[in-house]
Amino acid sequence: MNSIGIIGSNIISPLGNSSEANFEALVKGKSGLSSFSFPFSDSPICASLLDQSLLEIEFSSRIKSTKEFTRLEKTVLLSIQNILNKHPFDHKNKNTLLILATTKGNIDLLEKNNYTNIPMERVYLSAFAETIRNHFDFHHPCMVVSNACVSGVMAILWAQRLISNKEYSNVIVVGTDLISPFTLSGFKSFNALSPEPCRPFDKNRIGINLGEATASILISNKESEIKILAGSSANDANHISGPSRTAEGLFMSINKTFEQHKNIQPDFISAHGTATEFNDEMESIGFSKAEFQKIPTHSLKGYYGHTLGAAGVLETIIAIESLKNNILIPSRGFEIPGTSKELNIITKLEKKTLSTFLKTSSGFGGSNATLLIEKN
Amino acid sequence: MTNSILHSACTIRENKITLNGEAIFESDLTKTFSEFAKEAYHYFDLNYPKFFKMDNLSKLGMLSIEGILLTQGVRNIINSDKCALILSNHSSSIESDKIHAKSISNLVNFFPSPSVFVYTLPNIVLGEIAIKNKMQGENLFLLSEKFEAKQLFISTETLFETSSTNTAICGWIEFDGNKWESLVYITQKIEDPNQKNGNFMPHTIQEINKLYNA
Numbered sequence: 001m002n003s004i005g006i007i008g009s010n011i012i013s014p015l016g017n018s019s020e021a022n023f024e025a026l027v028k029g030k031s032g033l034s035s036f037s038f039p040f041s042d043s044p045i046c047a048s049l050l051d052q053s054l055l056e057i058e059f060s061s062r063i064k065s066t067k068e069f070t071r072l073e074k075t076v077l078l079s080i081q082n083i084l085n086k087h088p089f090d091h092k093n094k095n096t097l098l099i100l101a102t103t104k105g106n107i108d109l110l111e112k113n114n115y116t117n118i119p120m121e122r123v124y125l126s127a128f129a130e131t132i133r134n135h136f137d138f139h140h141p142c143m144v145v146s147n148a149c150v151s152g153v154m155a156i157l158w159a160q161r162l163i164s165n166k167e168y169s170n171v172i173v174v175g176t177d178l179i180s181p182f183t184l185s186g187f188k189s190f191n192a193l194s195p196e197p198c199r200p201f202d203k204n205r206i207g208i209n210l211g212e213a214t215a216s217i218l219i220s221n222k223e224s225e226i227k228i229l230a231g232s233s234a235n236d237a238n239h240i241s242g243p244s245r246t247a248e249g250l251f252m253s254i255n256k257t258f259e260q261h262k263n264i265q266p267d268f269i270s271a272h273g274t275a276t277e278f279n280d281e282m283e284s285i286g287f288s289k290a291e292f293q294k295i296p297t298h299s300l301k302g303y304y305g306h307t308l309g310a311a312g313v314l315e316t317i318i319a320i321e322s323l324k325n326n327i328l329i330p331s332r333g334f335e336i337p338g339t340s341k342e343l344n345i346i347t348k349l350e351k352k353t354l355s356t357f358l359k360t361s362s363g364f365g366g367s368n369a370t371l372l373i374e375k376n
Numbered sequence: 377m378t379n380s381i382l383h384s385a386c387t388i389r390e391n392k393i394t395l396n397g398e399a400i401f402e403s404d405l406t407k408t409f410s411e412f413a414k415e416a417y418h419y420f421d422l423n424y425p426k427f428f429k430m431d432n433l434s435k436l437g438m439l440s441i442e443g444i445l446l447t448q449g450v451r452n453i454i455n456s457d458k459c460a461l462i463l464s465n466h467s468s469s470i471e472s473d474k475i476h477a478k479s480i481s482n483l484v485n486f487f488p489s490p491s492v493f494v495y496t497l498p499n500i501v502l503g504e505i506a507i508k509n510k511m512q513g514e515n516l517f518l519l520s521e522k523f524e525a526k527q528l529f530i531s532t533e534t535l536f537e538t539s540s541t542n543t544a545i546c547g548w549i550e551f552d553g554n555k556w557e558s559l560v561y562i563t564q565k566i567e568d569p570n571q572k573n574g575n576f577m578p579h580t581i582q583e584i585n586k587l588y589n590a
Contacts, residue, residue: 040483111477111480141524147515182480186490364494366506367502
């Protein structure tokens with residue numbers, strides 16, 4: 001098995017425009033969640049939204065282009081540019097691939113196209129991807145992954161596989177989704193939105209918050225301090241929107257990921273933890289089946305909300321920063337255990353020597369995906 | 377160099393279902409997709425009422441899988457966590473996206489429906505296929521401008537080399553208004569290098585393109 005290293009990363013979120021700034025904000029206990037009014041909702045909606053004017057300033061200072069881009073595209077261009085500035089390499093050669101993970105891309109174009117020079121066609125994910133490719137002049141068309149909430153973890157997993165199979169030497173993975181009435185109204189119709197900051201794994205959890213973020217990781221066949229050891233995906237084959245009551249898919253994915261690493265007990269788990277009743281319950285069952293109940297576990301949804309296609313990438317980056325800094329980040333919003341299988345949810349910031357973590361995610365379509373990452 | 381074979385393939389377009397090169401079901405071109413899908417449902421003797429609650433993308437995906445399941449022996453090989461599903465298209469879930477967008481287009485008539493919203497993700501078709509056929513293996517949904525045999529080939533071969541997956545159902549399930557079509561094929565890893573290909577075609581980009589263009 002070849003060594004697959006994580007070379008660098010970037011996060012564009014309400015908590016900052018670099019991975020380091022985001023980690024620092026979490027260490028200070030800051031959250032991006034606050035209340036916003038939307039014309040379609042009688043009551044305010046709690047979400048984590050990017051500051052539009054800050055994004056524009058950052059974008060115009062870093063990206064040189066005469067073309068018009070959507071809000072989503074701006075965050076993606078900015079995130080990739082930040083990675084290339086920090087870790088310059090010949091990204092235009094044929095050994096480099098860009099993988100985009102998103103659930104809805106430029107879906108806001110379907111509601112109302114407020115742009116002057118952006119055609120409706122950019123609502124199609126391949127057209128959005130081609131816009132990003134053309135800006136940076138990547139050799140290959142982007143690989144576009146859309147697997148609901150597990151898209152981000154899946155994209156990292158496929159980057160690892162493609163490099164390991166020597167298809168490419170470098171892969172940039174970008175997870176991205178912004179929030180529009182499209183997604184908000186949909187989750188609201190499911191009665192899945194919490195009016196307050198969400199409380200993953202807590203007894204009083206009542207639902208999710210949505211959040212905006214774009215997160216990128218540069219993965220390569222070069223040796224690096226941080227390595228992707230393994231990963232896998234599995235389907236519940238149970239329900240298209242409801243989490244499995246037996247956590248079968250999550251448990252299967254964990255088993256496959258640890259197949260070659262049975263001696264490793266991860267130092268912590270970065271869970272999916274959406275703060276819906278059924279998701280968190282399902283995860284507690286999955287972790288208990290895997291005998292991971294005692295492992296320190298957190299969800300980052302209390303800081304960022306559910307950032308959909310970005311979530312897996314964003315949360316993996318934060319977990320990597322945890323490894324580098326030997327700091328466990330508490331699970332914001334958790335107070336009282338509230339799952340049938342009690343987990344070891346992190347409640348206090350803790351300095352601790354860390355060398356491995358498990359990232360998990362689960363989503364609509366019965367999908368589950370997991371990653372095992374190690375620090376040398 | 378390929379170490380895998382193409383097992384069977386099913387295409388559906390222009391109200392016609394073709395299995396391994398032979399037309400097995402056809403209905404009049406004047407019929408809408410919904411009418412065609414209902415007739416095909418009865419042809420396959422599906423007995424799966426949930427089918428009628430699905431969006432068109434999922435219906436097309438379900439019918440495509442029913443097609444390849446008619447090939448002898450296929451039912452036994454897909455029912456395993458070593459069988460992956462890798463599907464792709466151009467338009468994601470655009471049909472359901474448009475219905476959902478319309479339901480929230482003005483504040484007077486603001487009635488988003490959860491049963492529509494759940495289909496505004498392209499990988500729901502993977503979930504529907506997984507549930508119907510009890511498939512728990514690897515899942516991947518990819519988007520591309522047009523049918524990309526190369527991307528499907530590389531993804532499948534990579535999965536065979538880097539995981540315990542030994543079989544994959546791959547293809548293209550596209551639905552955008554009047555433009556819809558599907559190709560689904562099964563590819564299998566040859567575990568024993570001395571094993572003969574038998575009557576099967578090798579799994580190559582060229583052969584996948586032939587299946588699509590047939």
